[in-house]
Each structure stands twice: as C-alpha cells, then as structure tokens.
Amino acid sequence: MALNFKKTILSSERWVAPSGRRDYIKLDLNENYGLFDKKFLNKFKNFDAFTLSSYPEYENLLKALSKYTKQPAHNIALTNGADQGIELVLRLFFSKNDKVVMPSPIFSIYDHVLNILNVKVSHILYEDREQYFEFPFEKTFAELKKSNGLILCNPNNPLGSPIEKDQLLLLIKESNRLNIPCIIDEAYFEFYGKTSANIIKKYKNIIIIRTFSKAFGLAGLRLGYILADNTVIEQILKLRGPWDVNHFAVFAGETVLGDKKYFSSKMKSFLRLKASLKEFLEKNNMQVYDSRANFLIVKPKNGKKLIEQLKSVNILITGIDNYPFSSNLLKNAVRITIPSSQKDLKILKTNIKKIYG
Ligand SMILES: Cc1ncc(COP(=O)(O)O)c(C=O)c1O
Numbered sequence: 001m002a003l004n005f006k007k008t009i010l011s012s013e014r015w016v017a018p019s020g021r022r023d024y025i026k027l028d029l030n031e032n033y034g035l036f037d038k039k040f041l042n043k044f045k046n047f048d049a050f051t052l053s054s055y056p057e058y059e060n061l062l063k064a065l066s067k068y069t070k071q072p073a074h075n076i077a078l079t080n081g082a083d084q085g086i087e088l089v090l091r092l093f094f095s096k097n098d099k100v101v102m103p104s105p106i107f108s109i110y111d112h113v114l115n116i117l118n119v120k121v122s123h124i125l126y127e128d129r130e131q132y133f134e135f136p137f138e139k140t141f142a143e144l145k146k147s148n149g150l151i152l153c154n155p156n157n158p159l160g161s162p163i164e165k166d167q168l169l170l171l172i173k174e175s176n177r178l179n180i181p182c183i184i185d186e187a188y189f190e191f192y193g194k195t196s197a198n199i200i201k202k203y204k205n206i207i208i209i210r211t212f213s214k215a216f217g218l219a220g221l222r223l224g225y226i227l228a229d230n231t232v233i234e235q236i237l238k239l240r241g242p243w244d245v246n247h248f249a250v251f252a253g254e255t256v257l258g259d260k261k262y263f264s265s266k267m268k269s270f271l272r273l274k275a276s277l278k279e280f281l282e283k284n285n286m287q288v289y290d291s292r293a294n295f296l297i298v299k300p301k302n303g304k305k306l307i308e309q310l311k312s313v314n315i316l317i318t319g320i321d322n323y324p325f326s327s328n329l330l331k332n333a334v335r336i337t338i339p340s341s342q343k344d345l346k347i348l349k350t351n352i353k354k355i356y357g
Pocket of ligand 1: 029030080081082083084107153156157185187188210211212213219222223224
C-alpha cells in the first residue's frame with residue numbers, strides 16, 4: 001500500500017547536490033571559491049572543542065551582525081543559509097490559496113517552496129532591454145492590491161538587475177499601506193552596496209533575506225540571516241529549530257565579520273575582474289547584460305556549445321535558458337560567476353578566445 005504523500009510534494013522535484021567540482025574553475029553557482037588566501041584560511045583553524053562539542057551560542061555573532069547591518073540584534077534571525085531564511089519567511093506568511101506577486105524569473109527556491117505550500121503566484125516577467133533586464137514596476141504595483149505578499153530579489157538572481165530606488169520605495173510603501181509583507185532577497189547586497197534595511201524601522205512589513213555564501217565566501221557552511229522588525233523576528237524564531245545554525249558556521253561568521261579590511265580589498269579586486277570580463281566578452285561580440293551581482297548574464301552565439309567546451313577544459317558555467325518562469329527572456333543565455341582571481345580570469349579568457357577565435 002502506497003503512503004499518502006502530500007500532492008504538492010509528489011509533484012515537485014528534489015534538488016540533486018552536485019559532485020566532483022573540486023578540480024574545476026567553478027563559475028556555475030555564484031560562489032566565491034577563491035576568496036580566502038592561506039593566511040585567512042588559518043584563522044578558521046582557531047576553533048576549539050567548545051565550538052565542535054557544545055550546542056551553538058549565537059549572541060556574539062548577533063552582536064557582530066548588528067554592527068555590520070546597523071540593526072539592533074533583536075531585528076536579526078540567523079538561518080541555515082538564505083535558503084532556510086526563504087523557507088521560514090514563506091512558511092510564516094503564506095498558506096494554501098494565498099496569492100503572492102513575484103517579478104520573475106527569480107531564484108528558483110521561491111517557486112519550489114511556494115508550490116509545496118500551495119500558494120498561488122502571479123509571476124510578472126522582467127523585460128529584455130538588450131543591455132539590461134528591466135524590472136516590471138507598473139504591473140507589479142498593479143497586482144499588489146490582489147495579493148497577500150510581495151517577493152523581490154534585489155539585485156535579481158538570475159538576471160543581475162537591481163530595482164530602481166524610487167520604484168522600490170513605492171512598492172514598499174504600497175505593500176505597507178495594504179499591510180502585506182514585502183520580502184526582499186539581498187543575497188548579493190555586498191556587490192551592489194544598496195539596501196532597504198535602513199527603513200525597516202519606518203516600514204515594519206520589510207523582511208530582508210541575506211547570506212554569508214556570496215561576498216563572505218562561506219557557501220559550504222550554510223549561514224544566512226533575516227533582517228526585519230523584531231515582532232517579525234520573534235515569529236521566525238518559533239519556526240526555526242533551536243540549533244539549526246551550527247557552531248562552526250557561527251565561529252566562521254564571527255571570523256569573517258572581524259576582518260572588514262580583508263573583504264573590502266577583495267571587493268575592490270572583484271569589481272576590477274568583473275569590469276575586465278565584461279569588456280572582454282563584449283569585444284568578442286557577446287551580448288552581456290548589466291549585473292549588480294557577482295555574475296554576468298551572457299548571450300553567446302551558441303550557449304550550449306560554450307558550456308560544453310569550457311567544461312572540457314575544467315571550467316564550469318551555467319546554462320539558464322530553461323530557468324523557471326523566464327519565458328523567452330533567457331534563450332541561449334549562460335550565467336558566468338566572476339572568477340575569484342586574475343589567474344582564473346586569464347584562463348577563462350584564453351579558452352573563450354580559442355572557442356570563438
Ligand atoms: C537570490 C538568492 N537568494 C538566496 C540564495 C541562497 O543562498 P544560501 O547559500 O545562503 O542558501 C541564493 C544562492 O544562490 C541566491 O542567489
């Protein structure tokens with residue numbers, strides 16, 4: 001006799017973790033694999049038995065994050081990666097037959113979780129303006145009054161585009177007036193530099209989701225956080241398991257937040273590498289979209305061929321032409337994470353030249 005699984009789970013697909021990526025130049029998952037030099041890596045060795053053998057303590061990391069985000073500690077909830085942050089926030093606010101408005105495409109976990117929760121989604125498609133993907137402001141705004149919530153990604157993954165400040169504020173104000181949550185994914189905040197965190201005090205319906213996986217290079221440890229008014233954080237913490245964020249991740253989080261100088265110098269070099277890659281791809285006749293995140297969206301002559309040929313020389317990039325709810329927007333497009341070093345950038349350029357030269 002078959003067990004009775006929930007229909008929405010039966011009809012969804014599970015994530016299959018990648019394997020065998022160690023020896024590749026990893027430009028496929030928007031990580032930051034080459035961020036740490038040997039000296040910095042050594043700092044991660046300074047943990048002791050307390051970190052490994054005791055249940056985690058969160059107070060010091062919350063204090064450090066409070067300083068970093070300029071939010072009171074009670075406005076912050078640590079999560080097991082931003083993925084868990086997304087799940088917690090969606091579970092907190094939405095249930096069967098609710099409807100949310102979500103400019104799309106957007107990081108695919110949103111659709112995955114909303115589908116399992118049986119929530120209806122009004123996907124509003126971004127527009128292709130050749131140089132950039134335009135945020136669909138008017139249509140999103142118009143849908144708000146029919147919705148139980150708004151979900152934004154700023155800057156967007158997979159598109160790279162930011163939401164213009166005035167438009168974002170209008171959406172926040174309107175969702176606040178309607179008393180519905182305005183969820184803003186800021187996974188790529190550090191690369192973009194702009195945030196809505198500073199107005200949480202005024203608009204208590206803002207919920208921001210962030211991660212240590214990108215600018216802080218800790219994707220392997222699964223560490224993220226939510227910024228929101230403390231009345232929201234209180235409810236989030238009821239949903240999160242007591243020890244969901246592990247002690248080693250907490251230790252690593254404190255370690256990276258403790259060295260501001262290291263990361264600001266890395267960010268400067270990242271921006272140089274990004275500009276250099278964009279210029280190179282454009283010179284090689286590829287359509288490159290403006291991106292405020294740590295990746296570029298590129299439409300080469302033959303995306304599939306580029307992916308295969310780069311893989312054959314140990315470089316991974318991602319094909320995104322079938323990205324969920326992207327319609328025809330990303331036809332033939334590939335997403336390339338910015339290489340973490342000058343050396344890897346050079347290898348990437350040399351190989352692209354060989355393919356298209
Ligand atoms: C927009 C966005 N949100 C959230 C995440 C998840 O981040 P984490 O590794 O912290 O789960 C990602 C990861 O790629 C992302 O692109």
